[in-house]
Amino acid sequence: MRFSLATIFLTLLSESTLTVAEGNRRLKKAKEPKQPKQPKQPKEPKQPKQPKGAAPTAPPTSPPTAPPTGPPTEEDPCAGKTTPYSEKFPGPYPLDNSERFLYREGIIDEMPSSLCGREGGKNVILVIGDGMGWEMIRAGAIAKLIVKELEEDFGCDTKVGCPDNAAAKASFSGRTLSDYYTEGKGSGLSFQDLEGYALVTTSTTVLQSQNAGAHYAPASSLLEGSVSSHDNGLSPLAVDECTGRPIDFDPRDYEAEGGNMVLWSDAKGGQYPWDENYFTETPDTSSGFDPEFIMQHATDSASTAGSFATGHKAAVNMMSVTLYEEDVSTIVEDAMMCGKAAGVISSVPMLHATPGAFVVHSNYRKNGPQMQRSMKKINPTYIGGGCASRYQASEEHKDEMREGGVLADMWTLLEQSPSVPAANFYDTIQTKDPDNGDHVMMCFGGDYTESGQSNAPYRGLDSTYSNRHCSAGDVEEDEDGTPIGVNPTTPGELCDHYSPEEVAQLPPMKTHVAEAIKFLGKSDGGFFMMYEQGDIDWAAHANHMDDMLGAMLDIDDSVAEIITWIEANGGWESNALYITADHDHFLTLKPHFPEAVANFLINGESHKITPQNNSGVNPWSVAINAGRHEDDSKSQTEHISDFTTWTEEDIEDVGHFWGTMGSGGNGWGSHSSRPVPLSYMGDDGCIEEVMGKGYHVLGKPVVGAEGKVDQVHVHACMMKNLFNL
Numbered sequence: 001m002r003f004s005l006a007t008i009f010l011t012l013l014s015e016s017t018l019t020v021a022e023g024n025r026r027l028k029k030a031k032e033p034k035q036p037k038q039p040k041q042p043k044e045p046k047q048p049k050q051p052k053g054a055a056p057t058a059p060p061t062s063p064p065t066a067p068p069t070g071p072p073t074e075e076d077p078c079a080g081k082t083t084p085y086s087e088k089f090p091g092p093y094p095l096d097n098s099e100r101f102l103y104r105e106g107i108i109d110e111m112p113s114s115l116c117g118r119e120g121g122k123n124v125i126l127v128i129g130d131g132m133g134w135e136m137i138r139a140g141a142i143a144k145l146i147v148k149e150l151e152e153d154f155g156c157d158t159k160v161g162c163p164d165n166a167a168a169k170a171s172f173s174g175r176t177l178s179d180y181y182t183e184g185k186g187s188g189l190s191f192q193d194l195e196g197y198a199l200v201t202t203s204t205t206v207l208q209s210q211n212a213g214a215h216y217a218p219a220s221s222l223l224e225g226s227v228s229s230h231d232n233g234l235s236p237l238a239v240d241e242c243t244g245r246p247i248d249f250d251p252r253d254y255e256a257e258g259g260n261m262v263l264w265s266d267a268k269g270g271q272y273p274w275d276e277n278y279f280t281e282t283p284d285t286s287s288g289f290d291p292e293f294i295m296q297h298a299t300d301s302a303s304t305a306g307s308f309a310t311g312h313k314a315a316v317n318m319m320s321v322t323l324y325e326e327d328v329s330t331i332v333e334d335a336m337m338c339g340k341a342a343g344v345i346s347s348v349p350m351l352h353a354t355p356g357a358f359v360v361h362s363n364y365r366k367n368g369p370q371m372q373r374s375m376k377k378i379n380p381t382y383i384g385g386g387c388a389s390r391y392q393a394s395e396e397h398k399d400e401m402r403e404g405g406v407l408a409d410m411w412t413l414l415e416q417s418p419s420v421p422a423a424n425f426y427d428t429i430q431t432k433d434p435d436n437g438d439h440v441m442m443c444f445g446g447d448y449t450e451s452g453q454s455n456a457p458y459r460g461l462d463s464t465y466s467n468r469h470c471s472a473g474d475v476e477e478d479e480d481g482t483p484i485g486v487n488p489t490t491p492g493e494l495c496d497h498y499s500p501e502e503v504a505q506l507p508p509m510k511t512h513v514a515e516a517i518k519f520l521g522k523s524d525g526g527f528f529m530m531y532e533q534g535d536i537d538w539a540a541h542a543n544h545m546d547d548m549l550g551a552m553l554d555i556d557d558s559v560a561e562i563i564t565w566i567e568a569n570g571g572w573e574s575n576a577l578y579i580t581a582d583h584d585h586f587l588t589l590k591p592h593f594p595e596a597v598a599n600f601l602i603n604g605e606s607h608k609i610t611p612q613n614n615s616g617v618n619p620w621s622v623a624i625n626a627g628r629h630e631d632d633s634k635s636q637t638e639h640i641s642d643f644t645t646w647t648e649e650d651i652e653d654v655g656h657f658w659g660t661m662g663s664g665g666n667g668w669g670s671h672s673s674r675p676v677p678l679s680y681m682g683d684d685g686c687i688e689e690v691m692g693k694g695y696h697v698l699g700k701p702v703v704g705a706e707g708k709v710d711q712v713h714v715h716a717c718m719m720k721n722l723f724n725l
């Protein structure tokens with residue numbers, strides 16, 4: 001299929017003793033040598049544009065002797081790569097940052113001598129719905145409106161059903177997506193009322209070698225080996241198999257031009273997430289549209305959260321370091337350096353990828369000890385979320401916060417406990433104030449519970465925190481151990497995520513968020529806060545619509561709390577709010593989705609919006625384990641459909657499916673590279689100014705996406721508003 005680049009690895013030169021480029025220390029503080037007022041930037045040679053109508057699966061071939069501009073081919077993986085990028089397009093390539101980007105683009109008039117001490121900065125609040133692409137938002141908006149209508153107009157109780165089922169059903173009979181919205185910003189959720197709306201690209205990098213099946217972009221930096229093989233920076237520079245020299249990062253598109261970036265293509269993926277080609281069995285592919293395009297080289301939450309947190313791109317699994325695995329300061333550190341309060345709160349573990357990237361520098365998102373050391377050093381004003389596994393403060397660190405510990409004067413540790421009812425959970429921080437040097441850590445889940453869950457309790461569409469299908473499945477193998485199918489084993493009886501007693505110990509997500517902003521908001525110097533609803537992503541990975549809709553209701557309620565706080569605390573003159581996603585998931589609603597949701601709710605069995613046949617097993621991962629990605633006789637979609645467990649009837653019943661059309665109802669379970677929405681307010685025109693702009697990665701120019709912004713631009717606008725640049 002599309003995987004043209006052979007994954008041959010030369011034996012990496014063991015004598016390569018080069019260490020991480022010393023010259024890449026880039027603390028963005030006030031240390032930059034004064035930039036002479038010179039031509040903004042040496043003009044980069046025009047990048048050859050991918051022809052609009054190019055067939056998506058056939059990169060143009062170029063003979064080895066051709067000028068080094070074409071992408072590599074299967075026959076010649078080094079085509080166009082024997083001359084390093086920097087020789088083709090000579091630098092200089094100083095490491096960029098958001099201040100330089102804003103200055104270069106003429107959005108600010110001068111390079112700030114310091115971020116600190118400037119009057120007029122705003123509080124900046126970033127909300128990340130993990131995996132919350134356009135279709136996830138639409139599903140949440142419609143579900144919320146249906147619940148409201150059933151309660152208000154038909155006296156229904158979504159936990160048990162309606163007094164008059166027939167009347168309610170008649171009202172929703174024939175209700176389709178067109179009765180809500182089929183394009184654009186939409187309405188229904190709290191953040192859809194904000195004035196600003198844009199689409200954000202989630203581009204990432206492919207270095208060293210692409211992943212099997214091109215499923216996700218690889219977790220490889222410019223240092224040798226996978227990032228999981230070593231701590232930050234502790235590996236030699238990776239060597240380019242074509243040049244025999246350290247990889248010279250190429251900022252052009254991987255598929256189209258043989259570069260190292262995974263860039264967005266409107267031709268292949270549609271100009272908008274609501275492109276009609278995603279909703280038909282006969283997509284118009286004449287202009288290059290390919291429904292599988294968004295399944296290639298998907299990014300992850302670590303690298304994307306790092307882009308929001310620092311304005312720098314890194315590879316999958318990397319958190320707030322450059323591609324050379326060097327720390328770059330996060331907006332939390334910058335804010336605190338300037339006397340502001342700053343912190344994160346999440347519905348998933350506090351050092352999981354998204355919140356972690358704001359308070360940690362780690363080349364690998366699962367390197368617990370490294371992340372724990374880094375978080376302790378950054379010492380955020382506030383950090384809250386699940387305390388499970390390696391994704392939390394170390395036990396030693398928590399002990400130091402407890403009574404008698406060396407950090408007890410500075411930190412208040414809030415821990416889920418049977419002896420503290422939800423209503424009193426936040427009592428001890430009411431008198432705390434960041435301006436007195438107080439810091440807060442809030443912990444739930446994990447070892448604090450019998451159930452041992454890592455994320456906040458799943459609320460479900462009926463808001464019961466109970467009654468859900470616990471999707472399960474077994475991979476079926478032949479006698480050689482090769483996967484040949486998946487069998488769903490989801491039990492008929494429903495299960496609880498947390499026990500009712502555990503749920504009673506915890507305030508709802510919106511209260512966690514409201515308390516965090518109340519505390520941070522006491523800072524006279526202003527604050528930065530990132531709130532993540534991380535389990536939208538977890539539910540989407542599991543193809544679990546019921547869990548996902550509950551998480552969407554949580555983010556909706558929590559943003560409503562934030563907006564209420566903003567309106568009572570200086571309004572949009574003093575606050576900037578951004579709500580977006582780190583990446584998309586591949587969900588498609590069928591036209592009758594609203595009627596399907598309504599009927600389950602009316603019957604008092606809203607959990608059935610996730611079919612019992614759901615397996616919770618990732619079909620494409622199983623297919624890759626079966627070696628299917630090397631078998632060209634079928635498309636990816638056809639291979640995946642061999643491992644899905646929903647029936648056609650299931651898809652019809654629930655009015656939606658995950659993955660490409662034809663791959664089965666639970667046919668993907670992974671991120672996609674489709675751009676995601678951004679709703680914002682109080683931004684004072686910055687997002688509009690950066691629209692369509694390019695940006696630099698390791699100082700080299702990356703082409704922007706027309707009519708869209710990238711995640712690094714969101715960082716730039718947050719910095720501009722936080723520090724009044």
Ligand SMILES: [Zn+2]
Nearest residue numbers: 131537541671
């Ligand atoms: Zn995910």
